[in-house]
Amino acid sequence: MKTAVSLSDLRTARSQLAEPVGFVPTMGYLHAGHLSLVRAARAECASVVASIFVNPTQFGPKEDLSTYPRDLPSDLGLLEAAGVDLVWTPTPEIMYPDGYQTWVTVDEITQALEGSLRPGHFRGVTTVIAKLFNAVQPQKAYFGQKDAQQAAVIRQMRRDLNFPIDIVVCPIVREPDGLAMSSRNVYLNPVERQAALVLSRALQAAQATYDRGERNPRALLQTMEKLIAAEPLARLQYVSCANLDSLLELDEEINGPALLSIAAFIGKTRLIDNCVLGAADLD
Secondary structure, eight states: OEEEOSHHHHHHHHTTSOSSEEEEEEOSSOOHHHHHHHHHHHHHOSEEEEEEOOOGGGSOTTSSTTTOOOOHHHHHHHHHHTTOSEEEOOOHHHHSOTTOOOOOOOOGGGSSTHHHHSTTHHHHHHHHHHHHHHHHOOSEEEEEGGGHHHHHHHHHHHHHHTOOOEEEEEOOOBOTTSOBOOGGGGGOOHHHHHHTHHHHHHHHHHHHHHHTTOOOHHHHHHHHHHHHHTOTTEEEEEEEEEETTTOOBOOSOOOSOEEEEEEEEETTEEEEEEEEETGGGOO
8 A cells, every 4th residue: 555645646656546546535533434435445446545634624613623533553554454555644734735715615505404503614625625536536436424414515516516526425334333433433431422322313213203104304303302302411403304415404295315314412522423214215
């Protein structure tokens, strides 16, 4: 496995890779969810490139940039074992040099859910992903369903800016007890870790209600809200039942695939989770 820091070293190493190239962008502190993306890329592409970059422009002023977990030696070992060919680890100065002033903004689809609570977050995401796409020049890029809105925003950006890249969204990877894997799970103490299961339980309860024939979005959201309210360590930010593509909230009967999502604080740690209703109806 080769590694590169500078853009010139990346381009030299990238030019030597067999096509097609699959790309897995990460912020490091890797877990099984990230590695599932690598496996998907490895199965579909001749070469795999990963990036590790904790992107400062997607963190708000009160968010956890300075304490975000990092372990580069471990990450590199995991990526090499998973069969990655090239890892790019740029510095903030490489990605955002002095005088930087160009941003990529996706409008409507970023306004709801995470975008309504984290101003500027998606501007940072789309800008860095556009820069990564331009630098790596992959044919396919792999993202996780856990960050469902991010995946939808990136698909929109790809269409709007004509990136010749297939966006592949891979299923959420969960712990055996149902907790969605996240780099931020490391912040949870044992009591909070147990309390965090309320997110997946709430989604499972709503999914079960949907499977029994309930199509009123409000009824599903109330099911989730009731469970979250019963967990003392949880502080709910939102529950949502939205159109899977536009992410517009559904206020009438669900008649197609929908994204059911949740964001909550467990203690001081903010967690998100989601599931797709009507997934069997998707192509």
